[in-house]
Amino acid sequence: MHSHQHGMNIEALLAHVPLFNELEKDEISRLARGSREISVARGDILFHKGDTPTGFYLLVYGQVKLAFTSPQGGEKVVDIVAQGQTFGEAVMFMDKPFVVYAQALADSVLLHISKAAIIDELDKEPKLGRKMIAGLAMRLHHLISDVESYSLRSGRQRVIGYLLRDTPTDRAPQVTVTLPTNKGVIASRLNLTQEHFSRILHELSEKGLIVVEGRNIHIQDVNRIRAYDR
Known part of the structure; x- marks a missing residue:
């Protein structure tokens, strides 16, 4: 320094x-x-x-x-x-x-x-x-x-909230979010273990709500993911 x-x-x-x-x-x-x-x-x-x-x-x-x-x-x-x-x-x-x-x-x-x-x-x-x-x-x-x-809020709600934090409601339903840093740091920021964070991303992928590509997370339908886990 x-x-x-x-x-x-x-x-x-x-x-x-x-x-x-x-x-x-x-x-x-x-x-x-x-x-x-x-x-x-x-x-x-x-x-x-x-x-x-x-x-x-x-x-x-x-x-x-x-x-x-x-x-x-x-x-x-x-x-x-x-x-x-x-x-x-x-x-x-x-x-x-x-x-x-x-x-x-x-x-x-x-x-x-x-x-x-x-x-x-x-x-x-x-x-x-x-x-x-x-x-x-x-x-x-x-x-x-x-x-x-x-x-x-559940871990899942925290992750969804984080992914949507900068997404205005009137946007196109599909949006790509780039994680600012590695998953371990973000998990800690959300008070989750890295394993729990990865599990939630995996679950959202399985449900067809997101596609994970490295640090880019493609949200297939903002309204669907918002409604999930209400």
Whole structure:
């Protein structure tokens, strides 16, 4: 893992982040001065559970998983971060150590935005504070949905919900979903063992609801799969 400062391209990257799109040029420049670019190879650990945050992260490209290890040594994936997303803000504000570790699932480039820089901007620009609160509230909402899903929905319902998560209801009945990462990571994200996840995919294939082709899952009929397991 190495980090370096570029100046110009950091400003350009920050300007493209939805979170910062209402900031003026000079505000972006100040944030850029408090940011550094980090390149990581697949498998690299960005931070460990228990590390003290000095800022938060923006994933420019690549993919990162947030996870923790159970006392038995198993892994629980809490989130799979996609490009353009930020993470680590909540712990940074709380002055608490990270409760998860972050590991690159692919070669990735990130920006680390220092706490001091973001706090300065929050003091100057109330809109930024509102946007950060909205982002954190959204994440809290997702976490609550996850807990509800683990508690109240069967494994099959969780898998179907995951496959259909980005599919609008008015779309063509056939749709192809590409799994963002390997099945083990997704299974853990859904609170399932990898075997259980594979079994459910197999069952959905047997029923003619999906065709699995590597990471591509072809859904034959969105409405049929939605109605299955009601």
